[in-house]
Amino acid sequence: xxxxxxPFDSELILKRSKxxxxxxxxxxxxxxTKKIAVLGGSTTHDIIRVLExxxxxxxxxxxxxxxxxxxxxxxxxFDNPELVAFAPDLIYIHTSNRNVTAYPAVTDSEQQVEAAxxxxxxxxxxMWEKIAGKYHCPVIQNNFEYPFYRVLGNQEAVFLQGRIxxxxxxxxxxxxxxxxxxxxxxxxxxxxxxxxxxxxxxDPFYWHMYKYAMCMPAIPEFAYNLSNMIKAVFGKNKKxxxxxxxxxxxxxxxxxxxxxxLEIGQETSMGQVYAEFxxxxxxxxxxxxxxxxxxxxxxxxxxxxxxxxxxxxxxDDFILIKANWELKSRNIQEIAAELNILPDSLVFVxxxxxxREIVEAQVPGTAVPAIGTPEQYIRxxxxxxxxxxxxxxxxxxxxxxxxxxxxxxxxxxxxxGDYTEYxxxxxxxxxxxxxxxxxxxxxxxxxxxxxxxxxxxKRCTQGDIEQFAADDRYITRYGKxxxxxxxxxxxxxxxxxxxxxxxxxxxxAEGPVAEVSAGTPALHIDLWLMSCRxxxxxxxxxxxxxxxxxxxxxxxxxxxxxxxxxxxxAMVREFYGGLGFTKVWxxxxxxxxxxxxxxxxxxxxxxxxxx
Amino acid sequence: xxxxxxxxxxxxxxxxxxxxxxxNVTDATTADDIEDWDSLEHINLLAAVEQEFGMKFNMGQVxxxxxxxxxxxxxxxxx
Numbered sequence: 001x002x003x004x005x006x007p008f009d010s011e012l013i014l015k016r017s018k019x020x021x022x023x024x025x026x027x028x029x030x031x032x033t034k035k036i037a038v039l040g041g042s043t044t045h046d047i048i049r050v051l052e053x054x055x056x057x058x059x060x061x062x063x064x065x066x067x068x069x070x071x072x073x074x075x076x077x078f079d080n081p082e083l084v085a086f087a088p089d090l091i092y093i094h095t096s097n098r099n100v101t102a103y104p105a106v107t108d109s110e111q112q113v114e115a116a117x118x119x120x121x122x123x124x125x126x127m128w129e130k131i132a133g134k135y136h137c138p139v140i141q142n143n144f145e146y147p148f149y150r151v152l153g154n155q156e157a158v159f160l161q162g163r164i165x166x167x168x169x170x171x172x173x174x175x176x177x178x179x180x181x182x183x184x185x186x187x188x189x190x191x192x193x194x195x196x197x198x199x200x201x202x203d204p205f206y207w208h209m210y211k212y213a214m215c216m217p218a219i220p221e222f223a224y225n226l227s228n229m230i231k232a233v234f235g236k237n238k239k240x241x242x243x244x245x246x247x248x249x250x251x252x253x254x255x256x257x258x259x260x261x262l263e264i265g266q267e268t269s270m271g272q273v274y275a276e277f278x279x280x281x282x283x284x285x286x287x288x289x290x291x292x293x294x295x296x297x298x299x300x301x302x303x304x305x306x307x308x309x310x311x312x313x314x315x316d317d318f319i320l321i322k323a324n325w326e327l328k329s330r331n332i333q334e335i336a337a338e339l340n341i342l343p344d345s346l347v348f349v350x351x352x353x354x355x356r357e358i359v360e361a362q363v364p365g366t367a368v369p370a371i372g373t374p375e376q377y378i379r380x381x382x383x384x385x386x387x388x389x390x391x392x393x394x395x396x397x398x399x400x401x402x403x404x405x406x407x408x409x410x411x412x413x414x415x416x417g418d419y420t421e422y423x424x425x426x427x428x429x430x431x432x433x434x435x436x437x438x439x440x441x442x443x444x445x446x447x448x449x450x451x452x453x454x455x456x457x458k459r460c461t462q463g464d465i466e467q468f469a470a471d472d473r474y475i476t477r478y479g480k481x482x483x484x485x486x487x488x489x490x491x492x493x494x495x496x497x498x499x500x501x502x503x504x505x506x507x508x509a510e511g512p513v514a515e516v517s518a519g520t521p522a523l524h525i526d527l528w529l530m531s532c533r534x535x536x537x538x539x540x541x542x543x544x545x546x547x548x549x550x551x552x553x554x555x556x557x558x559x560x561x562x563x564x565x566x567x568x569x570a571m572v573r574e575f576y577g578g579l580g581f582t583k584v585w586x587x588x589x590x591x592x593x594x595x596x597x598x599x600x601x602x603x604x605x606x607x608x609x610x611x
Numbered sequence: 612x613x614x615x616x617x618x619x620x621x622x623x624x625x626x627x628x629x630x631x632x633x634x635n636v637t638d639a640t641t642a643d644d645i646e647d648w649d650s651l652e653h654i655n656l657l658a659a660v661e662q663e664f665g666m667k668f669n670m671g672q673v674x675x676x677x678x679x680x681x682x683x684x685x686x687x688x689x690x
Contacts, residue, residue, distance in 0.1 A: 015659040018630035045651045205670055209654075216658045 001027070004057040006369065006384040010220035017049055024056040030567050031061035032459070034234060037088035038064055039072035041095035042213040050220050054227035058236055069211065070099075076127045079134070089461070090233060091131060092140045092226070095124075096189060096213035097147055097167060104161045106152070113160045121173045128177065128184065136463030138183045138233050140226070143171045145193035145213075148202035182441055183462045185390055187229055189213075192222050195383075228385030234459070235448025238367060238386040239341055240290035241281065242332055244350035245302055245323070249281070249313065250274045251374070254305040255297055265310025273374045278312035280378045285317055288396030289387050290339060290403055293321040294331045294348070319403045328355050329362035339403060340532040342451065342568065347386045349377075391441055398487075405485035406533055423538060423608040430539065430609040431480040432546040435469035439478055442490045446529060451568040454529040455561065455575060458495075473498050475523060475550045479543050481534050481609070491534045492543050495527040498556065522558035523551050528575075541605035544579055548602050557598050565590035579605070612690060617664075617683050624659050628652065638680030664690055 003012060003020060013020065034055075038044050048064050055062045065086040067075045072093055075083050102120040104113040124141070131139055144167045156162035171190065178186045193201040196218045206212040214222060231237065246253045251263025251270045263270040264278070285291050291313075295302050302323030306315045315321065320338060322331040328350070336343040344365030350356050351371065360368045369384050371377045409426065416422035435443060444462040451457070460468075468474045479492035499521040525547075530540060551559060561576040563569075576594035577583065586592040618636065625634045629647050642648040648656070660682070661667055666689040668676075676682055 011659070011662045014655055015624070015627050015662070016630075017655075019627075022630070046655060209670060209673060212654075216654060 001057050004053055004224075005367070006224060007372075007380060008220065008224070010217055013050060013053065013220045014046070014216065017053060020053050021056070024053065028059075031056070031059055032234060032236075033061045033063065034089045034230075035086060036062045036064055036230070037067075037083060037086060037091045039067045039075055039091060039093045041070050041072050041093075041099035042207075043069065043211045044094055046212075046216065046219050047094065047223055047226075050223040051227055051230075054224050055230060058227060058231040060231060060234060060236065073123065073127055076130050076134075084134075088135060088137055090138050090140065090230060091135060092187075092230075093127075093142065094213070095142050095144075097144045097163075098207065098213050100144065100167070100170070103163055103166060106161050108161055110160055113166070117166065117169055117173070120170055124174070125177065128181075132181070132184075136461070136467065138185065138461055138463075140185045140187050140229055140233070141174065141178075142187050142189040143174050145190045145201070146198060148198055148204070182391065185229060185233065187226055189222070192218075192225055196221060225383075225385060228388040229390070232388040232390045235445065237388060238289075238347050239345040240292060240319075240335070240339060240347070241284060242292045242294045242335055242346050242348045242366075243281065244328075244352070244355065245293060245295040245297060245305055247351045247374075248349060248377075249278060250305060250308070250311065254301045259301075259304045259308055262305060262308055264308050267310070270374065271310070275310065275312060277374065277377050280381070282312050282317060284387060285400055287387065287389055287392065288399040290400055291318045292335050292339075293318050293323060294328050294335065294350075295323045296325055296328070297323040299323045317400070319400060319407065327358065327362070329359050332359055332363050332366060338407075340535065347381075349381065391445075398489075402486055402488060402533065405483075408485050409483070419536075420608065426483040426485070426537070426608075428481060428483045428537065428609040430482075430542045430606075430611045432477055432542060432611055435465060435476040435478055439490050440465050440469070443478055443493050446490065446493050446531065447527065450529040450531060451566070452532050452571055453535065454527075454566075454569050455525070455572055456527055456564050457566050457569060458527045460527075468495055473500070475547065475554075477543060477546050477550070479530075479539060479546075481537065481539055488531075488534055491531040492539055493527065493529050494525065494543055494547055496523040496525050496547060496550075496559070498523055498554070521556060522560055523547070523556050525559065525561045528561070538606050538608050540575075540579070541607075542609045542611055545604045545606050546611070548598055551598060552602070559596040559598065560584070561594040561596070563590075563592045563594070612687070614683060614687065617686055620663055621660065621679065621683065621686075624663050625656070628656050628659050636679045638678065638683070640679040641677070660686070666690055 001020070001024060003009070038048055044066055048066055052062055052064070065083055065088060072095060074080070100120060102116040104116045108116070128139065128141070146167065147163050150156040150164065152159055152162045156164040157168065159165060174186055178184050193214070201214050201218050203215040206215045243249060251274055252261055254262060264274045265271045266275065281291065293302060299321070302321060303315050306313060320335050322335060324331070332346060332348060333343060336346060342365070343363045347367045347369070348356065348359050349369070349371060356368045356370070359366060367386060369380055371380050412425070413422050416425065440462050444460055444465045447458065447460040468476050475496040475498065477494045478490050480490050481488045547559070551557070561581055563573060563576065565573065573590070579596070581594035581596040584593040584595050622634065622636055625636055626632055629645060634645065642653065657668055657673065664686050666686060668685065672685050676685065
């Protein structure tokens, strides 16, 4: 919805929130439902009201638990039964400098300041530890913004007794905790306040009248930024940038003006603006955003422009360069198809409003920010938060390389007559093991990001994944795949639940369809997913072999698979059939259950990957 | 701006904020007359009124304001 896309009109959002909410709920039904507990140290009513709009717009339908006024700490520490029963998927702790109680006095000694810091930090630390033990869900915690006045003037930041010094040190302790605990994220209210303007942000009117930590008009920007973190935690980040060239990455039109006359580099003011923007785009690549070009140009001119000696981006920074005279909307669809991602994972950046409009109309879901004038490009893209980072994995840093290797594989495929011969030529090596600590984050990320090759679309937090790994009633497998072009990283995940003795009895009672001989329990596959970047590589066979081997080890002879349809996973509707399962039942909604009796001997399905 | 014009604009703001096209405010309208007008919506309402008229209420005014008529008086005195 345009009204909720950055840059937005905050006052309009505040004023029309009821109507916007109604329209959002009428507009779609395929929401991801999430329970979010908002534990406030100040009023949270309007933050929740606006946060809901932004989350709905991102495809997440939140249910909220809202603590009573300023009860954030008590709710956690004394197990408020309502909060416990709510069983949140995410806890957001909205605290601010108004909740700091242990500020040092100007006359305090260094030791007293240290003690105050410990006391204040301890208040939060004990609460986080309690949450970690009790709720096993992601936590978003605000740091502290600066106060709006300074008794010690500029020395507030220098003297240990100064409030700014105190808050900086306290914030640093928060960051240390966040670095050491995955699933714990800091929402930077200090940056939000600075970006908005501290004097306006901290208008005491709103604190004394309503006990808001910030002024009312700042709430939409604050809630928007928070919604970006939440959508990132739940795996709804964008994945790729699709960039125009002329007047987007450089000033001028390469086909008309010639490479030598483009504005890029340190010679002119406009050249500097574009160079800074190219730098920004290049940095996006380093956090795992895939870069692509979509430009109305001759291909040779596009590449010549990207080879401009004063440019920062180079042709090989991009995965796909579509420089032609096709409709940009069509190029975008092709880019999505070739990268094996959905169009709603793309962000299209173009200075020309007409091009933006055609993409917006023809490719629903693709983000098309109104990026303004060249000197505004960075701020608008940055504040829009499409690629909000929650953690940086090795995979993120190498993503561009991996996708390029994939394209090289596709090229090679063309030169082989027989597909198996091609697969063998890739010299694939698979590693398939039970979940291991170093991959927990990546496994959780995959369960939240994979939509297409995902049989049950079960979403898991890292906490859930760790629990499955530790529970011997589950068989867990992750699969990594390497080949001669590069390492694809962890690309497949399977979680199987061993049938309990009780279920075993019930199944037998269901009659011939569910007939499992008494005493030999079955395995139920609760989750099976694979990253689309390794489609058609027989990785699913290797995973199946490993699951079967694990079953054989614990005496399980029957495997049940489930398929639950979503808007995006039609490609695996017949997946189990292809593996030799037989269909037990199929619902009118398309859900189905499949059965596989492990034959003796079981013949391995994978013949091309060395495991 | 005449008092009548102020009331016309106020009416639009009320309708937007409460998402109800049937609202017609008068001098005597108070929070009791509009179902969704509670203390939390009041904050939002004031922010929308301030934006519409390009003015700001101070704390003293907010705490003493009794009905829409008084709200209109404050607005007229400030624009």
